[in-house]
Amino acid sequence: xxxxxxxxxxxxxxxxxxVALLLTPPLIFLAVWFYAPFxxxxxxxxxxxxIYREITFTPSLVHYSRVLxxxxxxxxFLRSLYFAGINVLLCLLLGYPVAYYISFKVKKYKDxxxxxxxxxxxxxxxxxxxxxMGLLDERSFFNTIxxxxxxxxxxxxxxxxxxxxxxxxxxxxxxxMVLPLYANLEKLDKTLLEAASTLGAGPVRTFLxxxxxxxxxxxxAGFLLVFIPSVGEFVIPELVGGPSNYMVGNIIYExxxxxxxxxxxxxxxxxxxxxxLSLVIIYIRGVGERGLAx
Amino acid sequence: MSExxxxxxxxxxxxxxxxxxxxxxxxxxRENEFFSLLGPSGCGKTTTLRIIAGxxxxxxxxxxxxxxxxxxxxxxxxxxxxVFQHLAxxxxxxxxxxxxxxxxxxxxxxxxxxxxxxxxxxxVKLEGLENRRINQLSGGQQQRVALARALVINPEVLLLDxxxxxxxxxxxxxxxxxxxxIQKRVKTTFIYVTHDQTEAMTMSDRIAIMKDxxxxxxxxxxxxxxxxxxxxxxxFIGEAVNLIEGEIKENGIVDTSxxxxxxSEQSAKGKVAVMIRPENVEIDExxxxxxNLFKGIxxxxxxxxxxIEYRVDIQGITFIVHKHGxxxxxxxxxxxxxxxxxxxxxxxxxxxxxx
Numbered sequence: 001x002x003x004x005x006x007x008x009x010x011x012x013x014x015x016x017x018x019v020a021l022l023l024t025p026p027l028i029f030l031a032v033w034f035y036a037p038f039x040x041x042x043x044x045x046x047x048x049x050x051i052y053r054e055i056t057f058t059p060s061l062v063h064y065s066r067v068l069x070x071x072x073x074x075x076x077f078l079r080s081l082y083f084a085g086i087n088v089l090l091c092l093l094l095g096y097p098v099a100y101y102i103s104f105k106v107k108k109y110k111d112x113x114x115x116x117x118x119x120x121x122x123x124x125x126x127x128x129x130x131x132x133m134g135l136l137d138e139r140s141f142f143n144t145i146x147x148x149x150x151x152x153x154x155x156x157x158x159x160x161x162x163x164x165x166x167x168x169x170x171x172x173x174x175x176x177m178v179l180p181l182y183a184n185l186e187k188l189d190k191t192l193l194e195a196a197s198t199l200g201a202g203p204v205r206t207f208l209x210x211x212x213x214x215x216x217x218x219x220x221a222g223f224l225l226v227f228i229p230s231v232g233e234f235v236i237p238e239l240v241g242g243p244s245n246y247m248v249g250n251i252i253y254e255x256x257x258x259x260x261x262x263x264x265x266x267x268x269x270x271x272x273x274x275x276x277l278s279l280v281i282i283y284i285r286g287v288g289e290r291g292l293a294x
Numbered sequence: 295m296s297e298x299x300x301x302x303x304x305x306x307x308x309x310x311x312x313x314x315x316x317x318x319x320x321x322x323x324r325e326n327e328f329f330s331l332l333g334p335s336g337c338g339k340t341t342t343l344r345i346i347a348g349x350x351x352x353x354x355x356x357x358x359x360x361x362x363x364x365x366x367x368x369x370x371x372x373x374x375x376x377v378f379q380h381l382a383x384x385x386x387x388x389x390x391x392x393x394x395x396x397x398x399x400x401x402x403x404x405x406x407x408x409x410x411x412x413x414x415x416x417x418v419k420l421e422g423l424e425n426r427r428i429n430q431l432s433g434g435q436q437q438r439v440a441l442a443r444a445l446v447i448n449p450e451v452l453l454l455d456x457x458x459x460x461x462x463x464x465x466x467x468x469x470x471x472x473x474x475x476i477q478k479r480v481k482t483t484f485i486y487v488t489h490d491q492t493e494a495m496t497m498s499d500r501i502a503i504m505k506d507x508x509x510x511x512x513x514x515x516x517x518x519x520x521x522x523x524x525x526x527x528x529x530f531i532g533e534a535v536n537l538i539e540g541e542i543k544e545n546g547i548v549d550t551s552x553x554x555x556x557x558s559e560q561s562a563k564g565k566v567a568v569m570i571r572p573e574n575v576e577i578d579e580x581x582x583x584x585x586n587l588f589k590g591i592x593x594x595x596x597x598x599x600x601x602i603e604y605r606v607d608i609q610g611i612t613f614i615v616h617k618h619g620x621x622x623x624x625x626x627x628x629x630x631x632x633x634x635x636x637x638x639x640x641x642x643x644x645x646x647x648x649x
Binding site for chain 2: 189196197198199200201202205206209210213
């Protein structure tokens with residue numbers, strides 16, 4: 001038996017070695033592309049890298065205090081929350097019926113419905129957004145028709161407003177809500193609904209007492225998948241909004257790329273991450289645990 | 295004064311595509327009866343039950359609960375209880391909440407709900423498990439929760455869809471006795487769907503035997519066993535049966551390929567079958583005092599515990615004989631032995647051939 005065989009046998013028998021071997025490549029990848037940059041951002045935020053890109057060991061909170069003393073910060077944070085919150089709510093309100101319908105009412109070719117729903121998302125995010133810009137513009141197809149039919153007398157202005165930002169966000173994130181909800185509702189045992197009806201629950205109460213509570217894990221997954229990326233969104237407000245619709249992501253981008261002040265930009269990023277993380281933890285603790293327990 | 299029926303089905307038909315799942319079913323189920331729908335899988339028994347529950351809409355016919363036409367009334371407005379094959383307990387609720395669900399839907403006051411749940415938990419013997427989650431219960435306990443949840447609302451009819459199917463034999467046997475006791479205690483009509491004749495025979499007051507969406511026979515367990523209405527029922531009920539086809543020669547005498555067989559009844563005409571239950575047949579070297587006597591050769595003798603099953607070849611037809619009794623167990627006729635097989639004429643019944 002050669003050395004290779006001995007090694008292979010050892011690995012096969014030893015579960016922890018197996019796990020370690022499986023996890024090493026992704027951990028290396030994450031270390032290089034995520035942990036290291038994140039550490040650098042952290043070092044910048046604590047003023048531990050000077051303008052000559054040298055690491056110094058004199059941490060300071062000066063950049064944090066600059067961010068916190070900036071009176072506009074809370075407004076930007078709130079606006080980010082507001083956009084992401086409205087987005088997640090609309091995605092849920094629009095996505096739940098879609099997932100419910102495909103899962104409960106469609107008998108044949110469910111996959112076709114799901115694929116039809118996913119197809120638009122095979123197109124690049126930027127192209128989709130540019131296409132939406134064409135539809136929201138004052139000289140858009142809709143405005144032209146409505147004007148020529150004399151239904152409106154001046155074009156509807158949507159571009160560069162909150163409505164535009166939210167519309168494009170919902171459009172781009174809806175699929176992230178529908179897929180986990182659909183996966184969850186598909187697993188739901190439909191005889192539970194029949195059982196509820198034999199016990200005297202009509203359609204509304206069956207939904208509220210059985211379907212909805214049992215779809216909490218799906219709602220939660222969809223919520224996190226939509227909320228987290230959309231609260232940090234900066235491309236959509238940049239393209240279809242204006243400076244008055246800027247979110248935290250835009251400000252961070254401006255500080256890094258415009259003002260080139262990596263220290264304050266890093267401090268703002270760290271604060272924002274801490275803020276979102278605490279929100280998510282509160283959310284999972286509150287709404288989540290019941291949902292996750294099933 | 296006409297009898298009170300808890301459930302009546304009149305000419306009920308249900309089709310799934312080109313398949314007729316329920317084919318002109320007529321049933322009158324008495325009040326507080328333990329009634330079983332028995333048949334092989336795909337015979338339409340579950341569909342019939344779901345039509346009574348309102349979970350399936352019949353294409354034709356009328357469903358009545360206590361004389362009231364409920365054909366167009368949705369499930370949640372019918373006062374029925376149902377125990378599902380896979381129980382369908384709510385996984386996000388504990389035992390108490392599961393059982394209380396129907397009472398909450400009826401908007402009973404909290405105190406009354408507590409009292410009712412306590413009462414039913416005593417009946418199904420689950421006291422003290424109110425706060426358990428469903429996945430912390432054994433299969434038998436889950437069974438009882440499902441039963442309690444369906445019973446606590448005092449339904450006019452309790453529908454049970456093969457509820458014991460998932461349990462192992464010992465618990466199943468125990469639950470059969472228990473179910474029957476509970477039914478006597480709560481005084482409710484039970485309609486029980488099963489493919490297991492032992493379950494149906496053990497618990498039922500009456501059994502409806504179904505095949506291909508049609509009711510073949512409705513009767514008490516003894517009746518369907520000893521007086522099957524056709525060859526399908528005869529072979530479906532009981533462990534084994536001898537069926538010999540032939541033609542009526544004269545009253546009570548059937549001409550078969552074995553020769554003439556003397557029988558007890560004579561109502562039918564033309565092509566019929568003669569049914570002889572294996573336990574009513576004698577087997578010995580020499581038999582006296584029987585009406586029908588044949589010589590045969592033992593093909594196989596299988597020891598089954600309380601009896602011996604013989605397969606005897608009589609002129610090319612395999613005849614099954616069950617020999618009971620301790621005194622016989624020591625003496626087994628080996629394969630190849632020539633024996634006499636005989637029975638009295640009132641042990642052979644003329645029945646119509648199932649078309």
